[in-house]
Structure formats: structure tokens, C-alpha cells
Amino acid sequence: MTVVDHNTIELSPRISEAAPADYIALLKPRVMSLVIFTALVGLVIAPGHVHPVLAFTSILCIAVGAGASGALNMWYESDIDALMSRTANRPIPRGRVTRPEALTFGMTLAFFSVMTLGILVNWFAGGLLAFTIFFYVVVYTIGLKRWTAQNIVIGGAAGALPPVVAWVAATGSLSVEPLLLFLIIFFWTPPHFWALALFRNDDYARAGVPMLPVVAGPDATRLQILLYTIVLVAIATAPWPLGYFDAVYGVTSLVLGAGMLGFAINVYRHRVGSAALRATRKLFAFSILYLFGLFATLLLEVVVRALVPSIW
Amino acid sequence: MDDKRKPDGIVLTEAQLKSRRQRSVAIALALGVLVVLFFAVTLVKGPAVLVRPL
Numbered sequence: 001m002t003v004v005d006h007n008t009i010e011l012s013p014r015i016s017e018a019a020p021a022d023y024i025a026l027l028k029p030r031v032m033s034l035v036i037f038t039a040l041v042g043l044v045i046a047p048g049h050v051h052p053v054l055a056f057t058s059i060l061c062i063a064v065g066a067g068a069s070g071a072l073n074m075w076y077e078s079d080i081d082a083l084m085s086r087t088a089n090r091p092i093p094r095g096r097v098t099r100p101e102a103l104t105f106g107m108t109l110a111f112f113s114v115m116t117l118g119i120l121v122n123w124f125a126g127g128l129l130a131f132t133i134f135f136y137v138v139v140y141t142i143g144l145k146r147w148t149a150q151n152i153v154i155g156g157a158a159g160a161l162p163p164v165v166a167w168v169a170a171t172g173s174l175s176v177e178p179l180l181l182f183l184i185i186f187f188w189t190p191p192h193f194w195a196l197a198l199f200r201n202d203d204y205a206r207a208g209v210p211m212l213p214v215v216a217g218p219d220a221t222r223l224q225i226l227l228y229t230i231v232l233v234a235i236a237t238a239p240w241p242l243g244y245f246d247a248v249y250g251v252t253s254l255v256l257g258a259g260m261l262g263f264a265i266n267v268y269r270h271r272v273g274s275a276a277l278r279a280t281r282k283l284f285a286f287s288i289l290y291l292f293g294l295f296a297t298l299l300l301e302v303v304v305r306a307l308v309p310s311i312w
Numbered sequence: 313m314d315d316k317r318k319p320d321g322i323v324l325t326e327a328q329l330k331s332r333r334q335r336s337v338a339i340a341l342a343l344g345v346l347v348v349l350f351f352a353v354t355l356v357k358g359p360a361v362l363v364r365p366l
Contacts, residue, residue, distance in 0.1 A: 014320065015322070015324060015328050016328070016332075016335075017327050017328055017331045017333065018331060018335070019331050019334050019335070020335060020337075023335075023338070030331050051356050053353055053356045054353065054356065057353060058350060060347050060349070112346070116349070118347070120349070120350070120353045190337040
């Protein structure tokens with residue numbers, strides 16, 4: 001018989017001191033806020049009436065699904081997050097949350113968000129939300145990000161899907177309008193993230209992430225930013241002459257598009273020194289305003305039309 | 313009997329106890345929201361709650 005004296009066994013398990021705020025940080029709240037906003041627009045411009053409780057449920061599920069994607073992204077990328085100054089303060093590199101904890105948290109949220117949307121709203125929307133999470137985590141984070149400089153071009157589809165999910169949640173079907181919203185975000189993503197990558201080039205190079213400025217150089221990136229911005233402005237304005245969105249949207253799109261194009265030209269022209277850094281930072285900041293402005297216009301139009309029907 | 317005897321096993325620090333309490337409250341709130349959500353949607357949909365188009 002063996003006698004084990006438990007006092008001689010050294011126990012040093014890791015006991016978490018993570019607060020809810022650390023888990024909220026895993027959800028990437030800033031990205032989540034943009035997802036909520038674009039999804040809200042997709043839901044509001046959809047035809048027909050959606051009960052407020054179902055609308056709230058849809059937006060909540062899409063937001064939690066986006067948060068789950070963020071947590072799973074941080075689970076997989078904790079090694080490179082620790083190497084980059086922009087991400088070194090995230091909960092896993094700081095030691096507040098372990099990788100298995102983040103994985104469990106992300107998977108749990110993904111499961112509940114998809115199932116809740118499917119059960120309470122409709123399974124087309126639930127399936128599309130599941131595909132969005134899968135695309136962001138498996139295709140973009142695990143597959144593309146460390147493999148190709150086109151990572152954010154293809155991966156941008158995941159960020160462009162929330163308004164489509166919201167439209168499907170409201171109507172149960174697909175249509176041209178949500179696909180236009182998808183295309184706007186899809187072509188907005190490269191200029192936005194390549195502007196960020198230009199002034200965070202050292203970070204990405206240190207972490208070995210093949211962002212376009214690291215692989216092809218800053219000048220090639222500036223050209224790509226300009227080309228994608230031209231396509232973006234054309235696509236964002238097209239719904240007006242095609243008759244999908246009205247003149248208020250069209251004019252806003254033209255004005256904001258001129259600004260976006262101006263900032264992209266500035267990035268292309270200023271290639272060295274502080275002027276180049278300033279130009280990329282300005283484009284990055286304006287690109288957020290650009291997308292917000294376009295979607296806010298669509299949202300405001302619907303709100304004003306509902307409040308003052310005689311205007312239209 | 314000595315009431316001040318140290319307990320066996322792992323003793324959590326104040327910080328660990330506090331964070332565990334906060335996490336427990338957050339989980340309880342999340343579950344509460346889920347229950348209220350399902351209840352509210354059941355009221356809204358009524359008998360149609362079982363009709364779930366694909």
C-alpha cells in the first residue's frame with residue numbers, strides 16, 4: 001500500500017484574476033460597435049415591419065457573434081499580438097486571460113449567438129451568422145492572414161456580412177440592397193486597413209504578418225489604396241443612379257467620396273517623412289467617417305421618412 | 313477545537329475572490345438576459361413561435 005502525504009505535494013494552479021472587463025476586451029468592442037451600426041442599417045432599410053423585440057434580438061445576436069469572432073481571433077493570434085505595440089495590451093499577451101479560456105469563451109458565444117438567432121428569428125440568418133464567424137476565424141485568421149498579402153482583401157468579406165445577416169433576419173430572404181451594402185464595406189476594407197498597415201509597418205514586419213506594405217513595399221501599397229478607393233467611390237455611388245438608394249444618399253456619397261479620394265491621392269503623393277505619415281493617418285481616420293457617413297445617411301433617411309412621411 | 317485553524321488546500325487572495333465574484337455576476341446577468349429574451353420573443357410570436365422558416 002502506498003501512503004501519499006498530501007502536504008508534500010506542491011500545488012500551484014493558475015487562478016484567474018480576470019475581471020469581466022478583460023473578457024469584454026476580448027470581444028473587440030470598437031469593431032463590435034461598427035458591426036452593430038452597419039447591421040442596424042441593414043435591418044432598418046429592409047422592407048416590411050420587424051417587431052422591435054425581434055430587431056433587438058437580431059442585432060444582439062449579430063453583435064455577440066462578432067464578439068465571438070474577436071475572441072477566437074485573439075485566441076489564435078496571441079503570439080503575434082504580443083509582438084505588436086498596437087495589440088500587446090490585449091488580455092492574452094498581458095496574462096489576464098489564458099488561450100484556452102479565450103477559446104472556450106469565443107466558442108460559447110459563437111454557439112449561443114448562432115443558435116439564438118436561428119431559433120428566435122430564422123435559420124437563414126443563423127446560418128449566415130455561423131458562416132460569417134467561420135469565415136473570419138478559419139478562412140481569414142487561420143488561413144489567410146499569415147499566408148498572403150491579399151489577407152484583408154478576401155477577409156474583408158467577413159466584416160461586410162453583418163448588414164446582410166441583419167437584412168436576412170428581417171426579411172428571411174436576400175436582395176440586391178444588402179449586397180450593395182456588402183460591396184461597399186468589402187471595397188472599403190483594403191484602403192482602410194492598408195492605411196493602418198502603412199503607419200504600423202514595423203509592427204507587422206516584426207510579427208511576420210505579410211501585410212501588403214511588408215511584402216510589396218509602401219509605394220505599391222499607396223497605388224493599391226488609390227485604385228481600391230476609386231472602385232469604392234464608384235460602387236458606393238452606383239446605387240443612386242441605379243435607383244436603389246435616393247438622391248440624398250447619392251449626393252452624400254459623392255461629397256464623402258470626393259473627400260476619400262482626396263485623402264487617397266494625398267497618400268499616393270506624399271511618400272516620405274512626416275507628411276507621408278500624416279497623410280496615411282488622415283486617410284485612416286477619414287475612412288471611418290466615410291463609412292459611418294454613408295450608412296448614417298441611409299439610416300437617417302428611413303427615420304425621417306417614418307417621422308415625416310410627407311417629405312417623400 | 314481550534315476555530316482559527318488554516319483551511320486545507322488553495323486559499324484565494326482577495327483579488328482572486330473579487331474577480332471570481334465579478335465573473336459570477338456577469339455570467340448570471342448574461343443568463344438572465346437570455347431567459348428574458350426567450351420569454352419576450354415567445355410572447356411576441358405567440359403560437360407562431362414554433363414556425364421557423366429556413
